[in-house]
Amino acid sequence: LEKYAKAVDCFSKSLPTWQQAGDLENEAVALSDLGTGYSGLEQYAKSLDYHHQAMVIFKEVSDKPRLANELIALGNVYTHLTQHTEAIDSYHQALPVYRETGNRDGEAKIIDNIGIVYNAQKLYPKAIAYYQRALPMFILAGDQSGEAGDLCDLMASSAALKEPDI
Numbered sequence: 001l002e003k004y005a006k007a008v009d010c011f012s013k014s015l016p017t018w019q020q021a022g023d024l025e026n027e028a029v030a031l032s033d034l035g036t037g038y039s040g041l042e043q044y045a046k047s048l049d050y051h052h053q054a055m056v057i058f059k060e061v062s063d064k065p066r067l068a069n070e071l072i073a074l075g076n077v078y079t080h081l082t083q084h085t086e087a088i089d090s091y092h093q094a095l096p097v098y099r100e101t102g103n104r105d106g107e108a109k110i111i112d113n114i115g116i117v118y119n120a121q122k123l124y125p126k127a128i129a130y131y132q133r134a135l136p137m138f139i140l141a142g143d144q145s146g147e148a149g150d151l152c153d154l155m156a157s158s159a160a161l162k163e164p165d166i
Helices: 003-023 023-040 044-060 062-081 084-101 104-120 122-142 144-162
Strands: none
Touching: 003 023, 023 044, 023 062, 044 062, 062 084, 062 104, 084 104, 104 122, 104 144, 122 144
């Protein structure tokens, strides 16, 4: 937690400089980093606020890859807050950017994240369907870590589907 607190302090100090300089792109990066720092500190309301601010600027400067990253960050925060609909919506908004750029690994990670949200809702068939979509993408991208994680997620959802709730 100490590292996150130091990062938040650093980015909080740099933000006014970027704002005064009118450097929108670095301002948005600082806002995004603050969002990530606050997420690490489990201060999710602040995290959402900073990620939303960064997202607005990335839209304004037409930085689609960073905009997609903000949408993923928002999805991750919403997942922590168990705001499942918002998480899935954020992930779905990020998908087209990864498809446009041919980033199969990024696309696979987003699809896997959607599966994780469905798993958290105990919607195991939906989770399994998303994991199954992500798996060949991880393989094609050569992402063995993503492949292994996706397989674990797939097996856990499959096992949960066969186990009655107690």
